Amino acid sequence: MQPTREQWIALYEAASAFKDQASWEWLTNGHIFGIENPVDGGLGYISILGNGGEAFGLSVYLGTEGIRVLMDMLNGEVEEDPLFTQHCLLMALNDREDLYPEERKKIKELGLTFRGKKAWPAFLYYEPGFVPSPELSGAQAEFLTLALRQTMALAGEFRNKPDELFHDDPTKILVRCPSDEGQAWTNEWRSLPELPEEESNEQVAIRVDELRLARMKKTITSREAVWEIDCSYVPIPLMEGERGVFPKLMMLVDQTSGQILKAALSNRREIVQETVDSLLAVMESLTVIPSRIEALTEEAFRYVGPLLQYFEIEAYLTTELPALEEAKDSMMAGLIANRK
Template sequence: MNPTIEQWKALYEEAISFKQSKCWEWMTNAHMFGVKNSESGEIGYCSILGNGGEVFGLSIYMGTKGLNSIMRMLSGESDEDPRFTQDALLLSFDNRDELYPRELKQIKELGLKFRGAHAWPTFRVYEPGFVPWPVLTQEQALFFTWAIQQAREIAMEHRHDPNALFHEDEETFLVRVPSRTEGGIVWSNQWLQPEPLEEMLTLQADPVDELRLSKAKKSVKGSVGIWEIDCFFAPIPVDEGERPFYPKMFLIVDGSSGQILKHGLSEKAQIANDLVDGFLALVEQLKFVPGEIWATNEEVYAYLRQVLRAFEPQAYLTDELPALEDAKESMLHYFGAGMR
């Protein structure tokens, strides 16, 4: 359900107060802390932006998964594109031409006025595989409001010693925890460790047509060469439905020649089925299977489990796919997306 006018008003009021505090003058994005959602119990891990003088606002990384993604980026352990990994809410103060029409309309309906650079509040939802999008639900708007309010409170409490937010145990964070009372919600500070990261279920392909698989096996005349295989988000937004998304792409590349043998674009939920179909179509076309398959991600082998059992190539996990990376860069440039 969309936020009400009252919820939008409260959200903008907290954003305006946050900007007026200029808390980025003494807080950096490394001064992480948490705000617990009184409805879901999930902790949003907050990072105040603006100390570098470029982006001003507040990032709220959702849960342990969101926290891990930003901590790995800050430490240099990960160079993954945040568009495809971050689960977060972002308050930023942008220029007018950076807002969606629906945001400008919302500001007008609320009777608010902003002027100048870095003056216009935006509230964006980041979810893996989706284009960053304005706040969608009442639940998001409500927690966003609480988080901005409590982030300002923590910043003001630590104005003279922001480094007090660094615990001697690097895995422990100061968290604002709500308690419901007759007079409303009361907030307190607690030092807490993140909840254990839940194991993510790997997407599985649908059962392969047994007749098709049997015919493909009979058509095979031998095995030869190396196929490098990968699945990844393509930075080419697809504007379908309510919210644009990034499709997933699979590539199958000949390791010796660098030739792209098969590729495809899919919705995230369909990538396993499309990779299996592409692999089988390639076997049916070439009448042979690879002697070896190389991949950098175990998910590729999880997707292909059924056909790997049928054709029994040697499967290796490797740190690099040199032929595939060259092909990937060329293909994305061809689509006009480029590489980071």
């Protein structure tokens, strides 16, 4: 359900008050804390933007998936562009000319006005694999309003002691918790959710014909090949229903010749099965089981891990894959040209 007029007005007013407080003057995006949603008990993890003097606003990273990406960004361990992987609500303070026409129209319809640079609130919902959307639900607008208000309260409390937001134990984080049905709020230290390093966001069942695998292992004897593999988002949105999605591109390249053995576009849920099917199909058509497969990130290996183990294929992570990167650049150029 879309936000009501009253919910939109409350959200814009909270964003304006956040701008006036300017808490980025004493808090950085590394002063992370949590806010508990009194409606469902879910946690939003707050990162304040503006200390660097460029982008101003507030991000609310949602749940375990959200905090995982946030911590990876802070630690410099991001494999994919956060545009594709963030799960968060964003309030950004923009210049008027940077707003979408529909955002300016909404502000006018609400009878609101803002003046000056970096003073016009804009709101976006980021969901992994989807194009960021300015269309919030009523529940999202309520929680973002609450997050702005509670951030201002906590920022004021820690104005003269900002580093007390850091615990000696790096697994602890301060969380604003509602009491008395949300009428009063307290702070308490909680443990961060466990963030398994090798957990994949793609929780799907992979379909593999075991008889097919056994037949391939028995009949294909050639191992004279080294292949390179990659699975990554493509910054060219496609429509899936009413929402824009970022597809993933799977590429399999022969390291010696640079030949593209297989390339396929799929959404984030189907790319796992697509990668498995593609690897098996190429092995069958070429009657080759590679001795080694190399990749730039662990993601593809998580998809095809059972196949690597079954066929005893060595897996190597590396920082450079010239053949694959050249092929990917060529493929991307073609996709962009076709889109024009």
